[in-house]
Amino acid sequence: IIESEILASLILKHLKPKIQKVIYSTICSDVIKDVAVTLGARPIIERVGHSFIKKRAINKKALLTVEYTGHMGFKENNYNDDGIFAALKTCEVISKDPDFWQKQKVLSKLYILSHELRLKAKPNIKQRIISKLKSKFKNKKQLKLDGLKIYFDKHSWALIRSSLTEDKISIRFQAKTKEDLDKLSKLVLKEIKTTHNLN
Numbered sequence: 494i495i496e497s498e499i500l501a502s503l504i505l506k507h508l509k510p511k512i513q514k515v516i517y518s519t520i521c522s523d524v525i526k527d528v529a530v531t532l533g534a535r536p537i538i539e540r541v542g543h544s545f546i547k548k549r550a551i552n553k554k555a556l557l558t559v560e561y562t563g564h565m566g567f568k569e570n571n572y573n574d575d576g577i578f579a580a581l582k583t584c585e586v587i588s589k590d591p592d593f594w595q596k597q598k599v600l601s602k603l604y605i606l607s608h609e610l611r612l613k614a615k616p617n618i619k620q621r622i623i624s625k626l627k628s629k630f631k632n633k634k635q636l637k638l639d640g641l642k643i644y645f646d647k648h649s650w651a652l653i654r655s656s657l658t659e660d661k662i663s664i665r666f667q668a669k670t671k672e673d674l675d676k677l678s679k680l681v682l683k684e685i686k687t688t689h690n691l692n
Contacts, residue, residue, distance in 0.1 A: 497521075499600050500583065501559040502528040503593060507586040510534035513556040516549050518542075519639040520561040520652055520665050524603050540639035541654065541663075547572050561609065561665075604648065605674045610664040611656070612685070619655040619662050622688045626653055629684055643681075649673055651681045 511533045529536040550558045558566035566572030636642040640654025648669040668674035
């Protein structure tokens with residue numbers, strides 16, 4: 494199984510996106526951002542949700558959109574959510590790049606990420622959790638575009654966001670090593686569980 498961010502990064506290399514824009518969701522690994530910058534493209538982060546991603550892509554005339562869920566939108570296909578088109582594009586890239594599988598291995602080792610964690614939480618508790626984390630880690634760089642993304646260093650972050658469709662909060666972590674990921678997740682989850690139990 495190849496994670497969506499890794500596959501999208503390899504497709505992006507194939508598209509040669511010099512000076513073009515790439516839209517990716519807040520929950521995605523930084524690998525897509527890093528690859529875009531290396532290729533001379535401009536990565537633009539957007540909140541989770543296909544409608545938000547597609548609207549931003551149309552507005553910015555982006556070359557490619559990437560979602561954690563595996564959805565990819567291509568400018569040449571008007572950003573339509575077309576799995577067959579994406580699959581054929583993947584086949585095209587593999588057929589033209591004999592080093593595809595080796596590159597996939599290299600990119601997959603750049604960051605260690607957790608799966609998306611989803612915890613049940615009522616609306617008032619979801620907001621309380623995010624507010625507490627904002628205050629607790631106020632000395633860290635924070636992105637408030639989509640819930641709260643806390644940057645603990647250049648390579649490590651925690652994203653805590655409220656689901657738009659369910660009484661749940663979504664959580665994902667990124668770090669450079671498994672040890673760092675474990676420490677980060679324990680630190681943040683401890684704060685979340687303390688607040689969550691207050692209901």
